[in-house]
Amino acid sequence: MLRVGLLLGLFGVVGTGIVAITEALTREQIAANERAALRQAIEAVLPSTTYNNPILEDTLQVSDPLLGTENPILAYRARRDSQPVAVILTPVAPEGYNGAIKLLVGIHYDGSLAGVRVLSHKETPGLGDEIEEGKSEWILGFRNRSLGNPPESKWQVKRDGGTFDQFTGATVTPRAIVKAVRNTLKYFENHRHRLFSKEEEHFHGSPR
Template sequence: MKKAPIILAAVVLSAFSVTGVALVAVTHHLMDGRIAENQRIAMQSKLESIIPDGQFDNEPLEDLIQVSARDLLGAENTRVYRVRKAGEPTAVILDPVVPDGYAGPIQLLVSVLRDGSVGGVRVLYHHETPGLGDKIEERKSDWVLSFDGKSLSNPTPEGWAVKRDGGEFDQFTGATITPRAIVQAVKNTLIYVQQQGETLFEPAEGVTTAAKGAG
């Protein structure tokens, strides 16, 4: 039996195998890049939605630090996006975790303006019950917008609770645990920012603080 055809067949099969692996690797790389870019765009949109118009000209996604304050922010590490206009601080946006949601942890975005008031709150992810706890999503109800403009003095400390607990924030019919936990998480975020003050804007190595379009 001649060995040449067998060797040729083996070479051809090997070539197809290598080509297939290479194509899969290239496709995977391209898809990873596209997914990452889509995620970046989605996050940028969320950040911009809770910053008042005209209040920034930097790139908050690039101007960020990580802090550790589990007691107030719910996780070992929390991102802080710094918002600036003409180089001056105007707000910070944090992504605290609500550890005690009804169906598990909930991650938020909370912007705190320079005057200590809430610029906006958005939900990044959750596992709450559809039709009940998922009303924390902006697309499901306007409940999350009730935080806009609030601060540690508005309402009073007692007012930072759901109405069932004597506070000013609505709860959902059949779902009190979720809004109760989020109200507390937003309040805790305000407390943290108040405690840290201007230190949240101190320069960090590798952080981009230039205005959009500069250079």
């Protein structure tokens, strides 16, 4: 009995060690994959030829209800020869049909949109998932838009009297994204100078 107990204990220790090692290795790989995906998404909305600073390191932690989440997010700041070019934010559209939709929103220093992409969502396949670039071109329609283009009152889907298309059989999803992008532009307008201030603390770490 003692021998069996010792063997079981040994197996338990070895098994726990293997799980811990695997988890650590997997965590590093997941973080690396997330960082690569973020870099690719940023490149899609803001080509690296437009800035020459290390954008994934030139970051600022920000928090505001307009960004759709209570959790702080990172603002990635693009500069060229130390001059501000654009900021990349990862706000949340909390009113998606099946839950929150995480976005990537690039905004030029002049307040116009560099582009918008969906980072993650749980919308219905075949309906709400048309927000994905690979499923339709709808998300590309935000490029070069601003709070004045269209006028702020038209920052709605057409069913609500606005400018932006909705999907057949799925209005909730595009409505949520249009609202989130509009709110992100409002946040930028309110905090433009702070976002690019050299006096602000830099936060270096894994993307949130």
